[in-house]
Amino acid sequence: MANVVQDHISKPASENAVNVVAPLTFIVPQAEKPALYHTAYTGGAPDFRFAVEEHEVLVADLRPHADAFTLDKEGFAFRTAPTDVADLYDDNAVETAYYDEIRSLLTREYGASHVAVFDATRRSDSGNGASNKDGNRGPASRIHVDYTAKSGPQRARDVLGAEEFDRLLKSGARIVQVNVWRPIRGPVQRSPLALADATSVEAADMIATDQVFPDRVGEIYHLSHNKDQRWYYVPEMTRDEALLIKGWDSLEDGRAQFTPHSAFPLPTQTDDTPARESIEVRTFVVIE
Template sequence: MDSSISASIQFLRWDPLYVTEKPFQAFLDKDLAADGERNTNLSWEEKDLTISDFRAHKEFQDIDNHGFTSRKIVGFKNLADRNKIEKLYIPTVERLLQSEIEDVGTVFIFDWRIRDSETYYPGGYVNFGDQTKSLLPSNFAHIDMAPISIVHRIQKSFPRDADKIFSQRIRAINVWKPLDHAVEQWSLAVCDGNTILPTALVETDSVRRENTTTLYYATHSSEQRWYFLNKQTPDEALIFKHFDSKPDVKAPFTMHSSIKHHRVSPDAQPRRSIEVRALVFSGKFELSEL
């Protein structure tokens, strides 16, 4: 049975301007356009795609084959309390990565966020600094962290031991799962890392009130193949890589995006999800000692 669906994703539209001016977007608590400045120099194009369910395919069991995989996380259907997230769920994710991903010595979880398709941004301001504030699903093909952001994260978090960390295998991994009920709209899709041309990735600065981070947005190409877990349940975790320093790995990363379904039931429930971002090091050591 074919469980593929038709959906759309926003891709970066290439502009020759990016040769001389780095792509950027500003998420600040004021509209820069009011002062005659630009909030961004990015432009987008929407592409209709076929998204395939990879749930029953064994070839996707190893995250290094395509840049993503899935595993079970049972018992966290509802996560409305920050204390429950940080005291119970985050340690569960850490144990999952340690047991289900190869070559794992140490897991350093540095960020988590809730996304809700009914989120409202007061004044249009996206507050990335407050983890208790939910975000909308993102319908843009992207990779959360460019290598330079990973370097900065390690230098900031482990200033005395950064050189020791840089000498081992480093991966940036996201663990994403829905909350409350199976996904009925705005599913999360990932692109087969073997089908991403390096030229499709465009380094972009995301300017926020708290800091500036660097990520990749992606242009579209016909080679790209996109996958998801159709009607993904709260017990199913989607695990995918932003980065892998191992030089000979088959798929060192994947890009991802929430998808705009072409067919959504009028009574479809809103999507709620939690994502956890981690740095995974091959060396084993106590984080408290770094």
């Protein structure tokens, strides 16, 4: 295990900031392309064809700087966005009323002409994970980006349809993949989300990794450690708050395109700390 402590953050720290030093899990760079063979492929445990390592890093309190962070610069944004959906474990309510809320939120955020919602995932570190249609899921504990320069446009083509995707790009429209992450119950006191400031991440730090399923091969980025990376989290995040996280952007003009993120353990959490329960909704935002 490697241990490197960062000693700087991108914005001045508030006297009341709840900064922490905590372990984050990074991929170890290797000569061959890393791959993850999922349980549906192996028929048993997943097969990881890469190594990881932990580094102790400074994860700074986002709250004092929340108004200054944007999806196009740092790659993420923090919003107060209450939901009227009482039960976020209700699939029907999520896929109707909650999806409508997400569309409204991102339409306001981007001035979007269309928001396509294509997935929702619940996660919990309770031990059993959180219930989803395709099984229970725990927090994602390796630093990653959900899409890459290759898989982002391919997923957009799949979701929007090949003809519409091509039409949008030819017309000069912009397509942005955005995840909306929210606690199901709050405040979050265990396994919160750490986010990398995209301006501090070098392209070489992001390692394209195959995700192998029985019928297809996807691709995500894992992140290798760099002492210059800057990390943030939201302490005690509540159900009325949401993180917007960019996963891919069709514009390649210097703005943030990818946002590495991961769950991480707080120094204060114990086995008796209430489990983190969250829901993330994946979308493509179309700006014409």
